[in-house]
Amino acid sequence: MGDLIVQARQLVTGVADRHTPIVIDDGAVLSRDGVVVATGTLDEMLKLSPAATVKKYPRHAMLPGFVNAHHHVGITPLQHGSPDHPLELWFASRIPARRIDLYLDTLYSAFEMIASGITTVQHIHGWMPGGYAAIHGAATKVLTGYRSIGMRASYCYAVREQNRLVYEADEDFCARLPSELGAKLGAYLKSQAMPFSEFMTLFDQLVAENDGQKLTKIQLAPANLHWVSDDGLLAMQEKSAAAKVPMHMHLLETAFQKEYAYRRTGKTAVRHLYDLGLLGPHMTLGHGVWLNAEDIDIAADTGTCICHNCSSNFRLRSGLAPLNVWEKKGINVGMGLDEAGINEDRDMLQELKLALRVHRTPGLDDDVPTPTQIFRMASEGGAKTTAFGSSIGRLDPGRFFDAVLIDIDKAFYPYQDPDIPMLDALVQRAHARHVDAVYVDGEVVYADGKFTKIDRDAVLAEIHDLLAKPRTPEEIERRELGHAVFPHVKAFYEGYIRDEPRKPFYEASSSV
Numbered sequence: 001m002g003d004l005i006v007q008a009r010q011l012v013t014g015v016a017d018r019h020t021p022i023v024i025d026d027g028a029v030l031s032r033d034g035v036v037v038a039t040g041t042l043d044e045m046l047k048l049s050p051a052a053t054v055k056k057y058p059r060h061a062m063l064p065g066f067v068n069a070h071h072h073v074g075i076t077p078l079q080h081g082s083p084d085h086p087l088e089l090w091f092a093s094r095i096p097a098r099r100i101d102l103y104l105d106t107l108y109s110a111f112e113m114i115a116s117g118i119t120t121v122q123h124i125h126g127w128m129p130g131g132y133a134a135i136h137g138a139a140t141k142v143l144t145g146y147r148s149i150g151m152r153a154s155y156c157y158a159v160r161e162q163n164r165l166v167y168e169a170d171e172d173f174c175a176r177l178p179s180e181l182g183a184k185l186g187a188y189l190k191s192q193a194m195p196f197s198e199f200m201t202l203f204d205q206l207v208a209e210n211d212g213q214k215l216t217k218i219q220l221a222p223a224n225l226h227w228v229s230d231d232g233l234l235a236m237q238e239k240s241a242a243a244k245v246p247m248h249m250h251l252l253e254t255a256f257q258k259e260y261a262y263r264r265t266g267k268t269a270v271r272h273l274y275d276l277g278l279l280g281p282h283m284t285l286g287h288g289v290w291l292n293a294e295d296i297d298i299a300a301d302t303g304t305c306i307c308h309n310c311s312s313n314f315r316l317r318s319g320l321a322p323l324n325v326w327e328k329k330g331i332n333v334g335m336g337l338d339e340a341g342i343n344e345d346r347d348m349l350q351e352l353k354l355a356l357r358v359h360r361t362p363g364l365d366d367d368v369p370t371p372t373q374i375f376r377m378a379s380e381g382g383a384k385t386t387a388f389g390s391s392i393g394r395l396d397p398g399r400f401f402d403a404v405l406i407d408i409d410k411a412f413y414p415y416q417d418p419d420i421p422m423l424d425a426l427v428q429r430a431h432a433r434h435v436d437a438v439y440v441d442g443e444v445v446y447a448d449g450k451f452t453k454i455d456r457d458a459v460l461a462e463i464h465d466l467l468a469k470p471r472t473p474e475e476i477e478r479r480e481l482g483h484a485v486f487p488h489v490k491a492f493y494e495g496y497i498r499d500e501p502r503k504p505f506y507e508a509s510s511s512v
């Protein structure tokens, strides 16, 4: 690959602080072999590399590609027939989901992500039946999907050892169901089980197979506190340190999970992880809605990251994460679209607007998110939570040249007063339809509405044709199982949370 210079009307290389983006007017990036060599004016870049190919985007802002720091699936749960239930019920409602080829499924959401400027995804692979060979095959399809479309992916297979459906041992829950249903559910849950040591073997094998790949990296994911034993958590911490890879762990997504942690450990989930030695900059807590004030201090003091999944928290009634408190304490926060955003797609430009607006609490203080802060979460903040760390997230020398070009003439048409800084206006006014080009690793993967490596229409047609077929007998049986189990899951959580007064971080309204 020869040298490449890409110039835009305004280049944003990164963020200095939550009010201050670093912007170069008529800025250009010189890249070589997919890595940023220098940034500056076009003349400065041409002096460094007179023979470079030059690509100009005179109507555009160039930003570091966005990072979706928490992602699971292509075809969404809603598409699969599961409406937005509270998280604990939603797991049961997802049992009937159709089987789909994971290569196609991965491409499906990659189309949406790239088209909204996302260049890197943290793919947290959920559960699969069939044991080691099936799971390894599925992981390979996901990784192949990202490499084929040219997207960067930090991949992990979520480790689940126990409590697969509710916050209780599988056998105990199944034993309380009518016997035939309990047996069916028991067999279904067992089909997803894998010995802990095989999760670690899977990690080792994927790391070895991924050797030499530029676009994909492998990391670790203890799925959530209730899903992993303390022995498992300690072993994963050891693995993470030895392999020097980060971990992403769902934590305290709901009030039920907060209660589960108290019941299991007698303390908060964060205090428990801290006592086990799992916290630090290598650990990202997914959601973190129900951290209390002390938990937030622990996260801040240990440098633990949090991933804010704003849309998901609304959709699954998880609550309102105290983002403004996290920011005040200096916690590194990424942004995740989880299964799907507020508009039922994977659109980071939409998510930026939602996260910006959700936390605008009453008052006059400067403690609500700024557009620059939200942009930082979706770029450098998210980058730090992935296995790519400081090699992405900004357009600085030495980092990969992953960038999005947004047509600001179109986004701001017919008028935008220049008193509003460009990035502020962009975060609030640009949409996926204004994304004209996306570069990953110095290569154009998306331009003028088309993917350069994969035919989107052909993939969508293939997915359509596959799912147009009638349900298989196995899928019919699983659909019946999901419907039969649902009311029992609901009953399990009746009265689960102790009746204690709560004091929210945010005062959003008042009854007295």
Ligand SMILES: [Zn+2]
Residues within 6 Å of the ligand: 070, 072, 124, 250, 286, 338, 339
């Ligand atoms: Zn998740």
